[in-house]
Amino acid sequence: MPEQTRPTPSPTGLERLNAVPADEAQRALLACCGSSRWARRVADHRPYPDLDALLAAADEAAYDLAPGDLAEALSRESLTPLPDGAYSVAHTALSAAHAAYESRFGHVFVICLDDFTPEEALDQVLAGIRSRLANDREEERLLSAEELRRLTRGRISRLVRAYSEVEKWGECQESMHNSDSGPPDSPYASV
Numbered sequence: 001m002p003e004q005t006r007p008t009p010s011p012t013g014l015e016r017l018n019a020v021p022a023d024e025a026q027r028a029l030l031a032c033c034g035s036s037r038w039a040r041r042v043a044d045h046r047p048y049p050d051l052d053a054l055l056a057a058a059d060e061a062a063y064d065l066a067p068g069d070l071a072e073a074l075s076r077e078s079l080t081p082l083p084d085g086a087y088s089v090a091h092t093a094l095s096a097a098h099a100a101y102e103s104r105f106g107h108v109f110v111i112c113l114d115d116f117t118p119e120e121a122l123d124q125v126l127a128g129i130r131s132r133l134a135n136d137r138e139e140e141r142l143l144s145a146e147e148l149r150r151l152t153r154g155r156i157s158r159l160v161r162a163y164s165e166v167e168k169w170g171e172c173q174e175s176m177h178n179s180d181s182g183p184p185d186s187p188y189a190s191v
Contacts, residue, residue, distance in 0.1 A: 012160075013159070013160035013162065013163030014048060014050065014160050014164075016164075017046070017048075017163060018046045018047035018048060019047075026039045026040055026043045028159060029042050029043055029159075031159065032152050032159055033058070033152040033155070034074070034077065035070070036072065037065070037066075037069045041061045041064075042061050055156060058149075059153070062145070062148070062149040062152060063149070067141070070141065070148070071107070073148055074108065074144060075107065077110055077148075090126075094126060097109075097130060097133075101129050101132070105137065105144075107144070109125075109128070110151060111124065112154065114154055
């Protein structure tokens, strides 16, 4: 009788993240949050038993970001294009609001849109920028750090999910860096 073999289950995305060398893990994590110190800290505390533990470690590292680390992370955020079908008036309004925000605070506006549909995103971004322009620098630094932390959580979840869906780690790295949205962002935005 032939020997029966069971197929070896593919490793989960978290198992892959836990297993790669530290420099590869740091590069992958930098796509989630642009602070080198944050990425190094999260990578150095591997292995994580589950996604919740990874997210908790990411949160803790985010709460501990020094002002310079936050500035580094915010400097690596990029503008996300408007949704298809957005009116030119919306482009003009968003461009003006963003320019005013960046002039006042010195970095791009970040906001997590995971609680909103794509149709609601533009209104939320415009309302968010307009309301946050009234903040003082310290209040806005705290709000930006919180929005960045929320963005990072979503990006990590998508990163782990993406690593589960590809055969090779390198394929996932390539697909993340070749996506139209930059970091694995959708439905989140830094605008």
